[in-house]
Amino acid sequence: MNGVSNQELSKLVDEKVEQLFPKLVDIRRHLHMNPELSNMEFETTKFINHQLKEFRITQIPADVKTGTAAEITGGVGPTVALRADIDALPILEKSNLPFRSKVDGVSHMCGHDVHTTIALGAAVVLQELRESLPGNVRVIFQPAEETEGGATSIIAAGLLNGVKSIIGLHNSPDIPTGTMGVKAGFLMASVDDFTITIKGKGGHAAQPERTIDPIVIGTAVVTQLQTIVSRTVPAKESAVISIGAFQAGATNNVIPDKAILKGTVRTSNEEVRQQIYETFKKIVTNTVTGLGGEVEIDYQFLIPAVVNDEKITKIVRSAATAVVGEENTLLPEPTMGGEDFSHYQKVVPSCFVWLGSRNEEKGIIHGLHHPKFMVDEEAIKIGVKWMVQSAFMLLQED
Ligand code: NI
DSSP states (O other), X not given: OTTOOHXXXXXXXXXXXXXXXXXXXXXXXXXXXXOOBTXXXXXXXXXXXXXXXXXXXXEEOXXXXXXXXXXXXXXXXXXXXXXXXXXXXXXXXXXXXXXXXXXXXXXXXXXXXXXXXXXXXXXXXXXXXXXXXSSEEEEEEEOOSSSSXXXXXXXXXXXXXXXXXXEEXXXXXXXXXXXXXXXXXXXXOEEEEEEEEEEXXXXXTTOGGGSBOHHHHHHHHHHHHHHHHHHHSOTTSOEEEEEEEEEEOSSTTEEOSXXXXXXXXXXXXXXXXXXXXXXXXXXXXXXXXHTTOEEEEEEEEEEOOEEEOHHHHHHHHHHHHHHHOGGGEEOOOOBSOOOTTHHHHTTSXXXXXXXXXXXXXXXXXXXXXXXXXXXXXXXXXXXXXXXXXXXXXXXXXX
């Protein structure tokens, strides 16, 4: 690697990250105090661009409403990408931290402030080491991970063009600081949402025979939907169908003319995802029409499952063991939560990992999206080191 051994590189990276750490904490706390919701990250984008400029890192043109990207140009070689998400959540932070959110009802309760800081830190360190870098590293600051359109807007803007592989991380309050979770294959579920509108015929509750009761039809639909996972999906696969809303009627003695059901479908792969969709349509349509109602189904395919590439996972796992040691590189269980990083996985080989950020002594125990959620800032160092090491290793392969 242009004259730097792996051991020397580790040492150099460690030193640079230690030096940079106080600045990174300031950056993280600034972001934490000034959260912005998905697709509204205007000030966040400005702040990131300002930091890039301050560290003399080249910002590259990105045709996106919010979010930004940078590129570190090393020697002749391929380009790999690092991704961080930058948006916050509509949650009122319940903490007494001196740097708690200044925006009422908006906060970084998923730790994307930390992800942004890590990617900035990695950009700074890679910029300093660019003479030894056997290729280029693109750093992508993605908007709107929590809602919709973030990853797809980045892809549409061409920011993955020429990229050989992409990696990303998420903090995990489930595993301690000083550990990482790295797994090939299925890691996080696909997420699809649906709205079922059942049209019946309203009337007096005392004369149901003159009505077509959408509530009774709706309850049949809810029950039938439970059979999809239990009866049609192979037991070795993972899938969940949940109804989160059932809206119908307003009072005791009136049968309404309409019921609306809303829910979500999570699966572990594309095959199951497609199969559930087909079965879902059939069951809902037949149940509703069989009971005399009419139905409209709005089924939204949102994000694919996060399924990590074998080869990339092997490389970034080596980076993790170099940073936290073999014994602290854990094999996580898949979760049925979703992450739009999966959109990138449809375009280039990639891997998404968990960065341990739990610290019971510091009271950092609450889950993602909890109003008391926190991240152990020590994890920032590990995240930066992992990203830098991974970038080098990914550029060096083949
Ligand atoms: Ni998140």
